[in-house]
């Protein structure tokens with residue numbers, strides 16, 4: 001009895017050490033996932049997080065527990081999927097055991113415990129990672145959120161209990177899955193028949209795949225058109241669904257149809273195939289790609305998804321940021337009615353002013369045909385002279401077209417952030433002043449979009465001096481070192497200055513006859529034609545919150561992206577490493593009959609490059625095509641390319657590491 | 673003299689479990705010689721061939737071929753040398769499962785980027801001579817062991833190597849195929865002056881050689897030169913095997 005047990009222990013030990021490299025990669029990827037899961041989970045009820053971020057209340061806790069749940073779910077799928085590779089790899093070994101007379105249930109039990117052991121090791125490392133890196137990750141989170149606070153390490157009993165529970169359940173399920181897989185291997189012993197190239201099936205399938213991919217692109221174009229036109233409709237949703245299905249199915253068909261066919265054609269061109277090591281490498285590559293088509297496809301779609309998600313996260317962040325920037329360009333802004341009070345308050349609390357600005361504006365009535373609304377519009381407009389506009393800090397002009405001293409610039413709300421139709425406005429009539437023929441566009445309001453109503457117009461100095469005004473005003477803006485330091489009490493006092501005055505517009509048949517009536521008191525009845533001039537605008541804590549929110553967002557997005565990369569990279573690497581026995585034997589044989597090591601290395605490199613390159617090329621094409629249409633070509637931003645570049649570089653790094661490990665494994669076999 | 677082996681030795685493993693596969697062997701082989709290497713299982717025949725053919729490096733000693741010390745060469749140059757001058761029939765065949773019979777056989781020519789016409793010519797000639805034309809489109813795993821061995825032999829000889837290494841080339845062959853192969857080897861040995869080094873257990877196979885050395889426990893035990901009469905030579909070999917022990921006494925091919 002003791003002898004048999006020690007024999008089984010040896011068997012497990014041997015197969016673990018046989019696939020050492022692969023297991024190391026798998027265990028590292030798993031423990032990374034486990035560590036991240038634990039960190040996310042424990043972040044939620046860490047006391048220092050609660051202390052530092054008290055105004056986020058339960059938000060952080062909710063988000064981090066949702067995220068950790070999501071993370072655990074995907075990590076589990078990954079483990080279940082990849083764990084299967086190892087069982088497949090041991091197929092021959094298991095069959096040999098059975099031939100040697102080992103009972104089936106023992107083999108199944110062996111595979112059960114083997115999986116459980118690997119899982120346990122991964123958990124031990126993962127939990128150590130949790131303990132080691134929790135503080136680091138917490139500090140990183142605080143750093144990104146720009147919170148100056150010490151992150152204390154903490155692991156509550158609740159969380160520990162949850163972690164142990166997850167460990168027990170997931171290990172049990174994974175081990176069971178593998179045991180069942182082993183059972184099935186033993187039941188149907190016959191080896192897989194060699195995959196045949198069936199041209200008549202593959203070529204049409206591939207062609208159909210291309211058609212699907214193209215139709216997805218066309219549909220994407222329609223989608224973006226529809227998204228602008230139709231506000232409430234199920235159509236865009238149906239289109240998105242269609243595009244996703246098209247992309248997913250289309251890519252698979254293209255892979256299925258063309259990957260083998262291309263290699264087949266190459267192989268048939270004897271002048272290429274019969275020269276040098278190609279005679280072997282084409283067949284070898286074909287075989288390997290055949291085995292990996294579904295994994296290549298899987299990785300492609302996930303990469304495309306990752307890229308798309310990154311893009312949307314980026315645009316989302318941009319949208320919030322841009323909105324914020326155009327709403328609060330100055331930390332504090334005021335008009336001529338409130339400037340005195342505010343100055344007094346700032347004096348009282350000794351705020352350190354970094355810069356202060358002041359600009360005269362005129363308010364007049366205009367009428368024009370608005371292209372974006374497709375209506376004839378009459379409204380008050382705030383005018384500012386070109387030189388005044390130019391004297392403001394550069395950041396105020398970030399979202400605006402460049403103009404020279406003879407040009408006009410109309411600054412208006414940007415209704416849709418991603419694809420504003422940036423066309424010039426024409427023929428704007430101004431009361432008692434020359435008509436403005438052409439005005440360029442922009443969306444950065446120098447003193448903030450909510451400082452005043454409606455659009456703003458930047459005009460040449462001469463035009464400004466000559467034009468009459470219904471109302472004149474002066475805007476003031478301040479930037480501070482370390483905030484405006486206004487206390488809650490001061491703010492309460494300032495509250496009554498929020499609205500400076502109200503303007504009631506009396507529209508008549510023509511602009512000349514219409515006029516603006518200024519009222520100090522808030523009118524009882526709100527009519528359509530009453531506009532409010534704000535007294536002051538304050539960034540205050542919004543800035544802080546935006547920074548913190550942004551940091552948190554970045555933290556989560558980065559974490560998920562890296563995790564996804566690790567998952568995809570490790571899947572590909574494992575696929576490359578886990579060659580069938582006879583496949584690695586063949587490389588050894590090549591060396592024996594005098595093929596140079598560098599040539600064999602070349603084969604490995606080509607295999608690696610193909611495996612990694614195909615998915616990323618298809619994925620970035622898909623993601624890029626979507627954004628290109630999204631942006632209609634003329635606005636692929638540098639940052640997006642940067643984000644993609646970063647992703648591709650990290651991915652490439654994985655490819656490189658995978659090649660190194662793969663070659664090492666092959667070379668080890670050479671010296672046997 | 674074409675090949676000179678000087679005091680080579682080779683150990684496998686380390687410390688306690690070390691195996692002294694080759695202890696101290698020196699050997700000279702003339703150009704155009706057909707040398708047999710015999711000895712019981714585990715005697716070190718394969719190891720010796722592997723080292724002479726640069727597939728493995730000896731721990732000590734020198735291997736000089738055509739005046740060039742191969743042990744001093746870099747791995748890459750060794751591979752080149754191997755590819756251009758040597759042919760191999762391995763004990764375990766070493767055929768590529770991904771390729772079919774034809775592709776396996778023409779592999780050495782393709783590796784040297786020979787032109788297509790030459791490839792076809794040589795291939796057809798080889799297959800005809802070894803009487804295996806009907807196998808040419810078969811996959812390797814559809815072949816019997818004997819068929820694999822003869823395909824491996826065809827591959828070893830297709831680019832007319834200067835030196836042919838044959839490790840147990842007839843081990844899996846029936847007597848007819850073995851005779852065909854051995855006759856062919858003898859022919860290229862005579863006609864093209866190919867130097868052949870062949871390891872075998874089989875006295876009948878060894879009787880084709882011009883000289884046979886016997887090794888045991890990693891050293892050369894003795895040596896017999898073919899007196900010019902194969903039957904007599906065969907007798908001498910059998911006797912020597914008896915002295916050493918561990919040889920195959922009752923081989924099918926003895927009945928020949």
Ligand SMILES: Nc1ncnc2c1ncn2[C@@H]1O[C@H](COP(=O)(O)OP(=O)(O)OP(=O)(O)O)[C@@H](O)[C@H]1O
Pocket residue numbers: 672684685691692693711712713714715716717718719720763
């Ligand atoms: N890669 C290796 N690692 C460890 N030991 C080895 C290795 N290759 C050979 N040996 C040992 O070296 C000795 C010589 O082996 P070798 O294969 O040369 O014998 P052989 O004469 O070819 O035997 P056979 O007639 O069975 O082919 C044996 O004891 C063997 O166990």
Ligand SMILES: [Mg+2]
Pocket residue numbers: 717718719763839
């Ligand atoms: Mg041997």
